[in-house]
Amino acid sequence: MNEITYAQAIKDAMSEEMRRDPKVFLLGEDIGAYGGAFGVTRGMLEEFGPDRIRDTPISEAAITGAAVGAAMTGMRPIMEIMFSDFITIAMDQLVNQAAKARYQFGGQVSVPMVLRAPEGSGTGAAAQHSQSIEAWILNVPGLKVVAPSTPADAKGLLKASIRDDNPVVFLEQKLLYRKKGPVPDGDVVIPLGKADVNRPGTDISIISYGRMMERCLQAAEELAKDGISAEVMDLRSLRPLDTEAIVSSAIKTGRVLIVHEACRFGGFGGEIAATICDSEAFFYLDAPVRRLAGKDVPIPYNKYLEAGIVPTTEAILAAARDLAK
Amino acid sequence: MNEITYAQAIKDAMSEEMRRDPKVFLLGEDIGAYGGAFGVTRGMLEEFGPDRIRDTPISEAAITGAAVGAAMTGMRPIMEIMFSDFITIAMDQLVNQAAKARYQFGGQVSVPMVLRAPEGSGTGAAAQHSQSIEAWILNVPGLKVVAPSTPADAKGLLKASIRDDNPVVFLEQKLLYRKKGPVPDGDVVIPLGKADVNRPGTDISIISYGRMMERCLQAAEELAKDGISAEVMDLRSLRPLDTEAIVSSAIKTGRVLIVHEACRFGGFGGEIAATICDSEAFFYLDAPVRRLAGKDVPIPYNKYLEAGIVPTTEAILAAARDLAK
Amino acid sequence: MTIPREKLEDMYRKMALTRAFEETAMRLFSLGKVHGTAHFCIGEEATGTGVCAGIQPQDLIYATHRGHGQSISKGMNVDRMMAEFLGKATGVCKGKGGCMHIADVSAGNLGANGIVGGGIPIAVGAALGTVMQKIDRVVVCFFGDGASNEGTFHESINLASVWKLPIVFACVNNCYGMSMKVTASMNITDIALRASSYGIPGMTVDGNDVLAVYAAAQEAREHASRNGPVLLVLNTYRIMGHSKSDSGAYRTKEEVEEWKRKDPLKRFVSTLLQQGLFTEAEIAGIDAEAAAVIEHAVAYAESSPEPSLDTVEQDVYA
Amino acid sequence: MTIPREKLEDMYRKMALTRAFEETAMRLFSLGKVHGTAHFCIGEEATGTGVCAGIQPQDLIYATHRGHGQSISKGMNVDRMMAEFLGKATGVCKGKGGCMHIADVSAGNLGANGIVGGGIPIAVGAALGTVMQKIDRVVVCFFGDGASNEGTFHESINLASVWKLPIVFACVNNCYGMSMKVTASMNITDIALRASSYGIPGMTVDGNDVLAVYAAAQEAREHASRNGPVLLVLNTYRIMGHSKSDSGAYRTKEEVEEWKRKDPLKRFVSTLLQQGLFTEAEIAGIDAEAAAVIEHAVAYAESSPEPSLDTVEQDVYA
Ligand SMILES: Cc1ncc(C[n+]2csc(CCOP(=O)(O)OP(=O)(O)O)c2C)c(N)n1
Ligand SMILES: Cc1ncc(C[n+]2csc(CCOP(=O)(O)OP(=O)(O)O)c2C)c(N)n1
Ligand SMILES: [Mg+2]
Ligand SMILES: [Mg+2]
Numbered sequence A, B: 001m002n003e004i005t006y007a008q009a010i011k012d013a014m015s016e017e018m019r020r021d022p023k024v025f026l027l028g029e030d031i032g033a034y035g036g037a038f039g040v041t042r043g044m045l046e047e048f049g050p051d052r053i054r055d056t057p058i059s060e061a062a063i064t065g066a067a068v069g070a071a072m073t074g075m076r077p078i079m080e081i082m083f084s085d086f087i088t089i090a091m092d093q094l095v096n097q098a099a100k101a102r103y104q105f106g107g108q109v110s111v112p113m114v115l116r117a118p119e120g121s122g123t124g125a126a127a128q129h130s131q132s133i134e135a136w137i138l139n140v141p142g143l144k145v146v147a148p149s150t151p152a153d154a155k156g157l158l159k160a161s162i163r164d165d166n167p168v169v170f171l172e173q174k175l176l177y178r179k180k181g182p183v184p185d186g187d188v189v190i191p192l193g194k195a196d197v198n199r200p201g202t203d204i205s206i207i208s209y210g211r212m213m214e215r216c217l218q219a220a221e222e223l224a225k226d227g228i229s230a231e232v233m234d235l236r237s238l239r240p241l242d243t244e245a246i247v248s249s250a251i252k253t254g255r256v257l258i259v260h261e262a263c264r265f266g267g268f269g270g271e272i273a274a275t276i277c278d279s280e281a282f283f284y285l286d287a288p289v290r291r292l293a294g295k296d297v298p299i300p301y302n303k304y305l306e307a308g309i310v311p312t313t314e315a316i317l318a319a320a321r322d323l324a325k
Numbered sequence C, D: 001m002t003i004p005r006e007k008l009e010d011m012y013r014k015m016a017l018t019r020a021f022e023e024t025a026m027r028l029f030s031l032g033k034v035h036g037t038a039h040f041c042i043g044e045e046a047t048g049t050g051v052c053a054g055i056q057p058q059d060l061i062y063a064t065h066r067g068h069g070q071s072i073s074k075g076m077n078v079d080r081m082m083a084e085f086l087g088k089a090t091g092v093c094k095g096k097g098g099c100m101h102i103a104d105v106s107a108g109n110l111g112a113n114g115i116v117g118g119g120i121p122i123a124v125g126a127a128l129g130t131v132m133q134k135i136d137r138v139v140v141c142f143f144g145d146g147a148s149n150e151g152t153f154h155e156s157i158n159l160a161s162v163w164k165l166p167i168v169f170a171c172v173n174n175c176y177g178m179s180m181k182v183t184a185s186m187n188i189t190d191i192a193l194r195a196s197s198y199g200i201p202g203m204t205v206d207g208n209d210v211l212a213v214y215a216a217a218q219e220a221r222e223h224a225s226r227n228g229p230v231l232l233v234l235n236t237y238r239i240m241g242h243s244k245s246d247s248g249a250y251r252t253k254e255e256v257e258e259w260k261r262k263d264p265l266k267r268f269v270s271t272l273l274q275q276g277l278f279t280e281a282e283i284a285g286i287d288a289e290a291a292a293v294i295e296h297a298v299a300y301a302e303s304s305p306e307p308s309l310d311t312v313e314q315d316v317y318a
Helices: A006-020 A044-048 A060-072 A084-098 A150-162 A210-224 A242-251 A269-277 A280-284 A301-307 A313-324 B008-018 B042-050 B061-070 B084-098 B151-163 B212-225 B242-255 B270-277 B278-284 B303-308 B311-324 C005-030 C044-052 C068-073 C079-084 C120-132 C151-162 C191-199 C210-227 C255-258 C264-274 C280-303 C309-313 D005-030 D045-054 D069-074 D078-085 D120-132 D151-162 D191-197 D210-228 D255-258 D264-274 D280-303 D309-313
Strands: A002-005 A024-028 A053-055 A076-078 A114-119 A144-146 A168-173 A180-183 A194-199 A206-207 A232-233 A238-241 A257-262 A290-293 B002-005 B024-028 B051-053 B076-080 B114-119 B143-146 B170-174 B180-184 B196-199 B204-208 B230-234 B237-239 B256-263 B290-294 C062-064 C107-112 C139-144 C166-172 C202-206 C230-235 D058-061 D111-114 D138-144 D167-172 D202-206 D230-235
Touching: A002 A006, A006 A024, A006 A044, A006 A150, A006 A168, A024 A044, A024 A060, A044 A053, A044 B024, A060 A076, A060 A084, A060 C120, A060 C151, A084 A114, A084 A168, A084 B084, A084 C120, A114 A150, A144 B084, A150 A168, A150 A180, A168 A210, A180 C062, A194 A210, A206 A210, A206 A242, A206 A313, A210 A232, A210 A257, A210 A313, A232 A242, A242 A257, A242 A269, A242 A280, A257 A269, A257 A313, A257 B002, A269 A280, A269 A290, A269 B270, A280 C255, A290 A313, A301 D309, A313 B230, B002 B008, B008 B024, B008 B042, B008 B151, B008 B170, B008 B180, B024 B061, B042 B051, B051 D045, B061 B076, B061 B084, B061 D120, B061 D151, B084 B114, B084 B170, B084 D120, B114 B151, B151 B180, B170 C107, B196 B212, B204 B212, B204 B242, B204 B311, B212 B230, B212 B256, B212 B311, B212 C107, B230 B242, B237 D264, B242 B256, B242 B270, B242 B278, B256 B311, B270 B278, B270 B290, B290 B311, B290 D111, C005 C044, C005 C068, C005 C079, C005 C210, C005 C264, C044 C068, C044 C139, C044 C166, C044 C210, C044 C230, C062 C068, C062 C120, C068 C079, C068 C107, C079 C280, C107 C120, C120 C139, C120 C151, C120 C166, C151 C166, C151 D151, C166 C191, C191 C230, C191 D191, C202 C210, C210 C230, C210 C264, C264 C280, D005 D045, D005 D069, D005 D078, D005 D210, D005 D264, D005 D280, D045 D069, D045 D138, D045 D167, D045 D210, D045 D230, D045 D264, D058 D069, D058 D120, D069 D078, D069 D111, D078 D280, D111 D120, D120 D138, D120 D151, D120 D167, D151 D167, D151 D191, D167 D191, D167 D210, D191 D202, D191 D230, D202 D210, D210 D230, D210 D264, D264 D280
Parallel strands: A024 A053, A024 A076, A076 A114, A114 A168, A144 A168, A206 A232, A206 A257, A257 A290, B024 B051, B024 B076, B076 B114, B114 B170, B143 B170, B204 B230, B204 B256, B256 B290, C062 C107, C062 C139, C139 C166, C166 C230, C202 C230, D058 D111, D058 D138, D138 D167, D167 D230, D202 D230
Antiparallel strands: A002 A180, A144 A238, A194 A232, B002 B180, B143 B237, B196 B230
16 A cells, blocks of 8 residues: 555556556557656656657547547557547547447447546636536546546546546546555456445435545544534546435435535536435435535636636535534 | 428528518528528528528627527517527537526526527438437526427417517427428417427327327337336427426326437436436336436447437336336 | 459449439438438438548448448448448447438448547547557548538547558538538638648649549558558539538539539449440349348338337446 | 838737736646646747748637647737636636636637647638638637647648638647657658648748748738638747646756747847847837736736626526
């Protein structure tokens, strides 16, 4: 067990998979000598060379399509989109091509590729570099979507994503890159589709993923001081979603608070809430299913405004207290 | 009051607005002599000429950006994307540019444009020409999204969209183009953000929009025979959403069935369900909030498969009966 | 040019088969047997056939929405192709793709695309995979004049050019992108000029002359396999409407008639006859054989079952 | 070339102001007063200044993420620009945009874009609006060498070319797209060659020579206003890192040093001195004035309030 950063865990996962399987390779903008905009791939060019660590021109649609085509013909590309906001430029290739190829060709091909992209605000990069875009691609059958919150999950889930025979969008959390956490040694693969109950509890379920997990856990810590036992669940993988874990937690506690950084309206919290309210758990609910999420605005530049639009630990705490009343 | 088709209603709205306001113009692929892939703009070139009915090369990103730029500098463009699936190609221009310009420039500009695009399956056009994509763009503050189900609504809502000072995505329903309905004479504008209770009822709320409305109304008719009084609500505008109408209907009936054609997982039904379950209506619910939606698969070509993945009248009926039990 | 007789015969057979396939498909449409739409390449057959004849069996193609000729020329089984057209369970895509998504991976056809320009980056990826796996193979990416105005055209060719990938970008310029004349959709008259943006060779050839296309494709393949991408522009004409819903308001009857006179099948036949390589009877024999093959395909497709609704959730994920 | 003295002075003033703005901005960064990142155009000042000097006051520009020089040269108020940089309520975008989204519509600057290539189609739209509203105006769209590999570059120039819109596509080729050398991102050495894909003129000019840029911009504007789009390529070099997070591992110090010697300000100054148009004292005076203006801007920005959280939900919708 080593304490490493989230960025290092991602790099380790890729490097180990590349050593294991010659079909795995990387492509993206400035991932070589530059090491990626967030330094995740630093050093990989030196180890694997320019044939397998492929810097590309600034052409997101072509990069994504190139990954699709390479994947369809025997390779296992890992591509990087520098900021998840730019997935919009590659959206046709991701949504209409990668996600559809297998089905529309009657199972003749598979598309084993990973699209890595960092999301989230907090870096002062404003409206076009700070979004949390998961909801935009979660209504697309054929895609899988993962959003790890710890170095250990990042590593284990990325390994699973690379080995998966489907297109997986791997949403990294910008503000977590420099955070450290324990990561088990060896080849640990965490299957997609399994939520993680980070903290068991009985009075209220706090369901979240990504960067908000830390705040949810802090809030749970505080709640414990009030004698409120909060169960905190990290979804980790958004599609496939661990509905069983969600529903059984809701049944157990009867009170659910959903937290995410992405804007509230039309966000993925809706799917989680709807899943609960159309399940057996409905009959166990003691309170409305509450969503706490980013404000419905583009991300502003000013740091106070920027910080002011995402759920804070205090807001989570207040909502949980209110729910648990 | 005239009986006209949904396509005609859309054309009438555009033509009337173009006669009223010289700043309104159309751009898109094959909207001129061809009259649009679904014939909606047929005849408009003859009336308004090629300066205001602008055929474009096949370049969705440029078309959308051109609309954004023209809108930012004094025009009121209506652009057509031939199939809503192709919005993916223009996604950056729509989501990162049109939706963000006003906010990120501190209110210096507005972007009064309409992006029209038809959605839905049922035409045998398979996975890349049949999707219902609303959920992909509903988590984007700065955009408005409309999806009319009748000729009258299509006309009135399109007029409101054209006069709106924001980017509005106007999602037309392919299979409704040839359907006729009464449309009031004169300049009737239907404000965005108001749901329409097509059929009042007391036992169950059926909430839907777009092509599924017809089936919901048929099901309600059948339910009446069983003595079940269904309230059928057409959301019409998805963003802004008439949450007040949704919540009060749920309070009234205590049972809610949400129906849409788009795939279920991550679909807009989640937002509707979550809105209800995190509102006062929660306390009035007598049953789980149920979602009936498209199967989580790409749209298949074969007509039986294609028909088999969207909610049928029978399925709506069965779900409603089950809920009302 | 000394082309073996079998090669010539094979080329004509593919063109005849394409024509027969499409004429039959149109008949099935008018009989109400087809749900959906289709894009016919009548008048453009020399492009798919000439290109596929000029490449090697191990090469891959990416086809377009107007891809019947490309698919057939690459050696696709027409029974399973017709079955797909009718949406049957025995279709090459199990009835899920339809004619806009015909693919036959076993025959090296990686699939038609419903998104104009959507296949171009994917073809580049296949060429990249080719190089990385050190396979002796070239990828041919078909697309239209209209598609050459999509951003993917630009990004993809640029990417392929900096990586010197073994790929031929085969632009079928049939004078129209749906209703927009190519001269209205761009400000240049020779699409091959666009090659100069990427420092790669551009070639333009008469796309109604199958022998010229064949020769150009051979040359382009040769270049691609050694030195990287080529843009090969095939000038031809779309005789039928864009798809089933086209009233033709955007062009004159005279223009269509003029091009009908340039029919690539007739032209090839007259060359073959003139050069004394084939007799009229032999040509008629090939035509009859094509008709029979397509008749068989229709019988196969019509007698095939509809896919079961149980299969609808299959193949979403691998 | 007989350029009025005031024009020359104005050009040098803009360049000096840009340099002073950026050097100050870097200092503010190192003092920890800036949240976010920034992209500096040191070494490229002649491009923004030369182009903006060559167009008319009513013309519009679309700037890039590396747009300080473009904005200042178009006549932006530096107080409000600095305030935006510091995210203050008095910033030109009320603190919501930051330096990647500087815009000043009143000065004809329709905004910088954080999406590489994202502004190009929008500029085309503004040019379309210009024509449809019969305004005597030209639009200048700035973008980089890297951006010229985005699909939007291709689609936008093509669209502008078929509509013959009054637009100048000004490509600032600073030799790099982040870490990728322009010679690695494309297979050609002169980006202006790409104009030939659209049947429009391409011009290449030494982007470190402000007078050459100015002359080329005048010519390009003239052409654009009468005959439609021009692609104007300005060859220069990025002296600083790509953004605040650049370690420079992808290029040599020698290369940077070589280009430092070609500093466009020094070069312009030596021309002005050589030709006896200005004295050293006069130049020093302009430099001092620029420093004072920027000092004032910093004071203005620093003394301005942070935006209130109450404003965060304003201006999402009109
Ligand atoms: C991205 C996209 N835009 C528009 C369409 C609608 N469409 C289908 S084919 C076509 C014309 C394509 O022209 P071209 O590339 O020249 O091919 P052709 O049809 O002439 O064979 C259009 C506009 C589409 N399928 N995809
Ligand atoms: C669509 C998109 N891709 C990538 C980036 C990240 N990025 C920001 S600037 C830049 C380099 C742009 O190069 P160029 O166009 O030459 O402009 P320069 O930075 O050299 O001024 C990159 C890759 C981005 N902002 N947007
Ligand atoms: Mg064409
Ligand atoms: Mg550059």
